[in-house]
Structure formats: C-alpha cells, structure tokens
Amino acid sequence: xxxxxxxxxxxxxxxxxxxxxxxxxxxxxKTILGLIQATSGDGTVLGHDIRxxxxxxxxxxxxxPEYDALNPEMxxxxxxxxxxxxxxxxxVVALQRAHASLQYVxxxxxxxxxxxxxxxxxxxxxxxACAIIHDPELIIADEPSNGLDATxxxxxxxxxxxxxxxxxxxxxxxxxxxxxxxxxxxDIVLLHKGKLxxxxxxxxxxxxxxxxxxxxxxxxxxxxxxxKHRGMRVRREGRVMRIAHESDDLTSDILRCASEVGAxxxxxxxxxASLEDLFLVIMxxxxxxxxxxxxxxxxxxxxxxxxxxxxxxxxxx
Amino acid sequence: MSEDENVIPQANPMPPxxxxxxxxxxxxxxxxxxxxxxTxxxxxxxxxxxxxxxxxxxxTxxxxxxxxxxxxxxxxxxxxxxxxxxxxxxxxPMATAEAPVTGQxxxxxxxxxxxxxxxxxxxASVGQTGAGEIFQQNYEPWRGxxxxxxxxxxxxxxxxxxxxxxxxxxxxxxPTKIFLVIxxxxxxxxxxLTLLASLIGESSFHSMxxxxxxxxxGHVLGFFPRNVMYYPIVAALLVGGVISEDRLHGTSALYFSxxxxxxxxVGMKYASVAIIQAIIIIFTLFLYYLTEIMAFGRGWAWIIDxxxxxxGALMGGVLLIITYTSIGLALSxxxxxxxxxxIGLLAIILGTKTLAIxxxxxxxxxxxxxxxxxxxxxxxxxxxxxxxxxxDQYSWTWSLASLIAMNAIALYVLSSRVSSMEVTRE
Numbered sequence: 001x002x003x004x005x006x007x008x009x010x011x012x013x014x015x016x017x018x019x020x021x022x023x024x025x026x027x028x029x030k031t032i033l034g035l036i037q038a039t040s041g042d043g044t045v046l047g048h049d050i051r052x053x054x055x056x057x058x059x060x061x062x063x064x065p066e067y068d069a070l071n072p073e074m075x076x077x078x079x080x081x082x083x084x085x086x087x088x089x090x091x092v093v094a095l096q097r098a099h100a101s102l103q104y105v106x107x108x109x110x111x112x113x114x115x116x117x118x119x120x121x122x123x124x125x126x127x128x129a130c131a132i133i134h135d136p137e138l139i140i141a142d143e144p145s146n147g148l149d150a151t152x153x154x155x156x157x158x159x160x161x162x163x164x165x166x167x168x169x170x171x172x173x174x175x176x177x178x179x180x181x182x183x184x185x186x187d188i189v190l191l192h193k194g195k196l197x198x199x200x201x202x203x204x205x206x207x208x209x210x211x212x213x214x215x216x217x218x219x220x221x222x223x224x225x226x227x228k229h230r231g232m233r234v235r236r237e238g239r240v241m242r243i244a245h246e247s248d249d250l251t252s253d254i255l256r257c258a259s260e261v262g263a264x265x266x267x268x269x270x271x272x273a274s275l276e277d278l279f280l281v282i283m284x285x286x287x288x289x290x291x292x293x294x295x296x297x298x299x300x301x302x303x304x305x306x307x308x309x310x311x312x313x314x315x316x317x
Numbered sequence: 318m319s320e321d322e323n324v325i326p327q328a329n330p331m332p333p334x335x336x337x338x339x340x341x342x343x344x345x346x347x348x349x350x351x352x353x354x355x356t357x358x359x360x361x362x363x364x365x366x367x368x369x370x371x372x373x374x375x376x377t378x379x380x381x382x383x384x385x386x387x388x389x390x391x392x393x394x395x396x397x398x399x400x401x402x403x404x405x406x407x408x409x410p411m412a413t414a415e416a417p418v419t420g421q422x423x424x425x426x427x428x429x430x431x432x433x434x435x436x437x438x439x440x441a442s443v444g445q446t447g448a449g450e451i452f453q454q455n456y457e458p459w460r461g462x463x464x465x466x467x468x469x470x471x472x473x474x475x476x477x478x479x480x481x482x483x484x485x486x487x488x489x490x491x492p493t494k495i496f497l498v499i500x501x502x503x504x505x506x507x508x509x510l511t512l513l514a515s516l517i518g519e520s521s522f523h524s525m526x527x528x529x530x531x532x533x534x535g536h537v538l539g540f541f542p543r544n545v546m547y548y549p550i551v552a553a554l555l556v557g558g559v560i561s562e563d564r565l566h567g568t569s570a571l572y573f574s575x576x577x578x579x580x581x582x583v584g585m586k587y588a589s590v591a592i593i594q595a596i597i598i599i600f601t602l603f604l605y606y607l608t609e610i611m612a613f614g615r616g617w618a619w620i621i622d623x624x625x626x627x628x629g630a631l632m633g634g635v636l637l638i639i640t641y642t643s644i645g646l647a648l649s650x651x652x653x654x655x656x657x658x659x660i661g662l663l664a665i666i667l668g669t670k671t672l673a674i675x676x677x678x679x680x681x682x683x684x685x686x687x688x689x690x691x692x693x694x695x696x697x698x699x700x701x702x703x704x705x706x707x708x709d710q711y712s713w714t715w716s717l718a719s720l721i722a723m724n725a726i727a728l729y730v731l732s733s734r735v736s737s738m739e740v741t742r743e
Binding site: 030033054058061063065067069070072075081082083086088090097100130134135158162166167169 | 476570
C-alpha cells in the first residue's frame with residue numbers, strides 16, 4: 001500500500017497507529033524506519049532525514065515486530081544480547097543491558113531458557129526487551145498484545161505505560177485492539193487507504209461523539225417526540241435514549257421535556273464513545289479526507305451520524 | 318462523575334406510598350458457593366396494577382463465605398415506588414422496544430444498575446491476583462555510545478563463526494558440528510602422513526603423501542572422497558539455514574530494524590560461511606605445506622620452487638569456497654528451511670557432474686562439464702597448479718568463464734532475494 005499526501009507530526013509520548021488491514025500501517029512503519037524511499041516529499045524522525053539517514057534513525061528507534069522475530073534455538077539472554085550487538089553495542093555492555101531489559105519485561109528468572117519453550121506472552125516480552133536494550137528514544141510496537149492471554153496482555157500494556165511514564169520514552173503503537181491503544185496512548189493517528197483519516201488527542205477526538213444517555217420510565221415516546229420537537233437529536237432503543245450533546249444546558253432541556261410530558265427519567269449520564277466507536281464513526285461517516293481533531297470538532301453533527309451505512313438501509317451520511 | 322450523581326430526580330413525583338416494613342437481612346445459615354446476584358423476575362405477563370403497588374424489596378447481595386462479612390446489617394435499598402404509567406404500551410418494555418433489548422438492559426432501566434455486585438466480585442479478584450507477586454518494574458536508562466558500522470558487521474560474523482564452537486551464538490545443529498570436525502581432521506590426513514613419513518624415513522611413503530604438485534591440487538580438488546563428499550557436504554550443511562532460517566523465524570526483522578543494510582547483512586553471512594569452509598580447506602592446506610617444511614627441514618630454495626604451486630592450490634580452494642557459497646546462499650535465500658538449500662546444492666554439484674560423465678561416456682563429448690561447478694573448478698585448478706589436465710577437449714578459460722557466470726547468476730539471485738526480505742512480514 002502506497003502512502004499519499006501523508007503529513008504527520010507525532011509528538012513525544014504514546015501515539016496509537018490505527019487503521020484497517022491494507023491501510024498502510026506497515027508501509028508507514030517501514031518509511032519511518034528508513035527502509036523504503038519516499039518517491040516524493042520528505043520527513044524527519046528524531047531529527048534525521050528519512051531518505052538519507054535510515055541507519056541513524058534505526059539506531060535511535062526500538063522496533064518490536066508483530067510477528068515472530070526470534071531464533072527459537074537460542075536462549076533469551078543471548079538473543080537479546082545479540083540484538084544489542086547488532087546495534088553496535090560492545091558484547092559485554094550488550095550482555096549487561098540484556099539482563100536489565102529482560103528483568104524489566106518480567107523475564108528475569110526465565111532468561112536462560114530457550115525461546116522455543118516460551119509462551120506467546122514471553123516471546124512478546126523478549127521482543128520488547130530486544131527493542132529497548134539500547135534505551136531508544138522511540139519504541140515502535142507493532143501489535144504488542146496480539147495473541148496474548150489476559151494476564152500477559154495486562155502486563156504488556158502496563159510495561160508500555162511504564163516505559164512512557166517512568167522511562168520518559170515515546171511509543172508508537174500499532175494495534176487493532178482499541179482498548180489497549182486507549183490505555184497506553186494519548187494521541188492516535190488513523191490511516192485509511194494510505195491516507196491520513198484522523199489524528200489528534202484521543203480525548204479531543206472523543207468529543208465529537210458525546211451524548212447524554214437517559215433511561216426513561218413512562219411516556220418514552222412522548223418524551224422522544226418532545227425532545228425532537230425542541231430540536232434535539234435523539235436516538236432511541238426502547239427505554240434507552242441518547243441525545244446529542246450539542247448545548248451546555250441540554251440536561252435542563254431534557255428534564256424540562258420530561259416534566260412536560262410526565263415521563264420519569266430513572267438514569268441520566270454522559271455517554272462517552274469508546275475508541276472503537278470513534279474509529280467506526282470516522283471511517284463510516286467522515287470520509288477519508290485528512291481530519292485533525294479541530295476539523296472533526298468543527299463539524300460535530302456529522303460526526304454523530306452513527307446509523308448503518310446507506311447501502312445497508314441506514315441513513316448515514 | 319459517579320453514577321449516583323447522575324441519577325436525575327423523578328420528573329413526575331409519584332403519589333405517596335404507604336411506608337412498608339423493612340425486612341431484616343437474612344442470616345447466613347451456612348457457607349455456600351457464590352450465587353449469581355438475585356434479580357427480580359420481571360415478565361411481560363406480569364399483571365400491572367392500576368394503582369401503584371409497593372414493589373418487593375430487592376434481595377440483599379449474597380456474600381461469599383470467603384469475604385469478610387460486616388457485623389452491621391447491610392444497607393437496604395429503599396422501596397422504589399412504581400411510577401404511574403401513561404398507557405399500557407409504555408408500561409411494557411417489550412411492547413415499546415423498537416429493537417431487541419436484553420434482559421439486563423430492562424432490569425437496569427427499571428431498577429438501576431447492579432453496581433453493588435460488581436464491587437464485591439472486584440474485591441475478590443484483587444485479593445487473588447495480588448498474592449505472592451514480588452516484582453518491581455523499574456526502567457533503567459542507558460547513556461552509552463553505539464559503536465560504528467564495523468562493530469555491527471563484526472557482531473554478525475562473530476555470531477555465525479563462534480556458533481560452531483561456542484554456546485550463546487548461532488545454534489548450528491549437532492550433526493553439522495560433528496561433520497565439520499570429522500572433515501577437518503580428515504583434511505589433515507595428508508599432513509599427518511607427511512609427518513609420519515618424516516618420522517619413519519621411508520622415501521617411497523613420502524613421495525606418495527609429501528608436498529608436490531599433484532598432492533597440493535588433490536588436497537583441494539582432487540582425491541576421492543574429499544572432492545565430491547567432504548567439501549560439497551560441508552558447504553551444503555553450512556549454507557542450508559543461514560538465510561532461509563531468517564525467513565522462517567522472522568529474524569530478518571531483527572537485522573533490518575537495526576542500522577544494518579542489506580549489503581552488510583548478506584556480506585557478513587557470506588563471509589561467515591566462507592571463513593568456516595576456509596578453516597577446513599585452506600587452513601589445513603597451509604598446515605600440510607608447513608608440516609613438509611618443518612618435518613623435512615626444507616630451505617628457502619625449496620620454498621621458492623614450490624610456493625607458486627601452493628598459491629595455485631590456495632587460489633583453487635578460494636574459488637571453490639566462493640562458488641559453493643554463492644550457489645548455496647542463493648538457494649538458501651529462495652527457501653524457508655535448511656533442507657532444500659542443502660539438498661539443492663548437492664544435487665547441482667553431484668548431479669551435473671554425473672550427467673557430464675554419462676554424456677562423455679556415451680558420446681565422447683566433454684562439453685557438459687561446463688555445467689558442472691565441480692568440473693569447472695577442477696579444470697581451472699589444474700591450470701593454476703599446472704598439473705596434468707584431465708579435460709582436454711576445451712580450454713580451461715571456458716571453465717573459468719563458466720564459473721564466473723555461475724557465480725554471477727547466484728549472486729544476482731541472492732541479492733535480489735535479500736533485497737525483498739521484509740522487516741514487517743515475510
């Protein structure tokens with residue numbers, strides 16, 4: 001997949017790289033690793049030109065591949081040490097750092113075991129140890145929690161969070177598990193068909209899909225009609241209704257409507273979209289033009305169209 | 318904002334209901350397994366009274382025997398008055414739902430969420446996972462300097478070559494290591510016999526095994542089984558998995574996500590395999606020549622006379638190593654295992670030689686020897702050492718050209734395949 005007109009500025013900290021299969025995530029990663037040449041345009045990673053300074057970039061990046069990248073016949077300590085030597089570390093220093101890295105990823109007691117005896121979680125942890133052995137400024141983690149059980153996944157996510165918070169390193173995390181991205185990252189970059197679909201802080205992007213959810217007892221249909229009459233955007237499923245949060249006094253308006261029609265509101269709370277909801281909203285409704293959080297917030301109405309796509313009978317844009 | 322804070326006061330106050338006696342919490346008779354939180358059965362068939370009726374108290378949350386039970390009674394939820402229903406359809410959740418609604422959703426709509434149960438289960442979970450964990454995760458920064466390119470290349474070379482004799486480097490198979498040791502000592506047989514000849518002082522024995530034009534050629538290319546069994550098998554065992562296993566295990570990502578370019582990667586792999594072969598072929602040739610000098614006390618005149626022949630044999634050995642390594646690594650780069658490249662190399666070396674012999678015997682034509690790497694090497698080697706040629710139907714330069722073509726093709730395949738190796742997925 002070729003990348004097209006991709007203008008990105010990734011800040012320090014944790015950033016999630018999202019996109020469906022074939023969106024260009026791998027191409028993007030290879031580009032910033034300096035492994036493929038851009039036919040046009042330019043870019044810098046950690047101050048190095050991606051076209052001419054690939055080796056310098058890779059010296060300062062730790063890459064954790066998605067797929068197996070370990071020799072199963074080697075033991076973990078020597079595999080990690082060798083990955084350090086491939087960066088140019090002295091063998092003695094590389095061995096020392098391999099011990100520290102494996103300890104950090106929770107394999108301190110398992111480091112002399114052959115990798116073929118490792119579980120998937122331990123292999124993922126070993127790959128992470130290989131990536132951080134030289135204390136890189138940027139760690140690229142490609143599907144770090146892929147195929148892990150709940151415990152291993154939790155540990156991997158915690159480790160990445162610690163690396164960002166405690167280690168003050170930056171992480172670029174490509175994952176299809178939105179929940180993991182949401183926990184680790186502050187920002188996301190969303191790619192689709194080689195183009196930038198959205199980028200920005202997750203909190204900001206989530207603001208495009210904020211609603212008030214109410215649970216109604218008695219007079220739900222009347223309340224729905226009353227709210228629509230007042231110009232509110234209401235989605236209803238039985239007693240549960242979600243009203244687009246477009247004005248500051250929305251809560252009062254809802255209560256006023258309920259009072260007028262004699263309906264009871266048993267629960268009312270702010271509904272915040274998950275990252276997965278956000279992903280679907282952006283992909284299905286906003287098209288695939290470049291969207292920053294400012295772009296999305298400037299058109300919040302469109303962002304809230306979460307009906308099924310038109311070809312499936314829905315009324316989405 | 319907590320959920321309690323979100324609860325909105327009833328928009329339509331209900332008629333006051335008669336206060337109901339609050340039932341006391343039930344004593345726990347005996348430890349029981351944790352039951353599911355009780356839910357109040359709500360059924361569409363439930364007759365709905367015209368006037369508000371008191372709703373039965375929700376059950377107190379069952380407490381597992383493992384959890385600490387408060388001495389004081391659990392707080393009891395106040396009875397929730399049933400609201401006035403505007404019409405029957407509104408009162409029946411199933412009747413008004415426009416889409417399938419789960420029972421859980423209906424219960425939450427009617428009675429609020431069951432967050433109390435979730436808290437209890439969460440407490441039990443925390444107690445189990447926290448036990449016995451002694452691990453503190455501390456990120457240790459490193460402020461060292463990375464060495465330049467030559468050090469990275471040296472790491473690749475060292476990893477492969479030291480793997481033959483030392484644990485912790487490239488894990489060569491045990492059969493490979495054993496065979497290499499056998500061939501190494503077998504290659505020293507002419508040196509040992511030369512030493513023996515000097516010890517027993519038998520001139521005819523020395524003339525058979527000592528250093529001369531034919532024996533120097535034979536050490537590298539001539540004698541059976543060395544020519545077709547030792548060195549081709551050594552090459553096949555070595556080249557088998559050198560690149561193909563990087564594809565198989567995905568370890569190419571380990572190289573290419575580092576500051577290592579394709580040329581360094583393949584160059585160091587090539588050099589590693591060539592060095593191991595050189596230790597077996599060229600180092601033993603050197604030892605053979607040195608043994609003759611030391612054991613028989615050869616002077617400068619003898620050395621000056623024989624050194625060009627030694628150099629010719631050495632060049633023949635270098636050509637052999639280059640050719641076998643090029644073909645072998647090219648085969649390794651197009652596969653994902655070590656079996657095919659090994660067998661493929663042996664098939665090319667021995668198969669073309671066998672085919673050429675058959676054609677020569679049937680048609681008395683030697684031209685097919687040009688397709689055989691071994692015969693081309695032997696022909697060029699004979700010319701370099703100036704021994705009696707066994708290929709007399711064409712010039713040795715044709716064999717040299719054929720060798721160059723074979724190496725060029727193999728290196729082209731190797732470079733193109735290595736260029737296409739991916740860092741993200743193979």
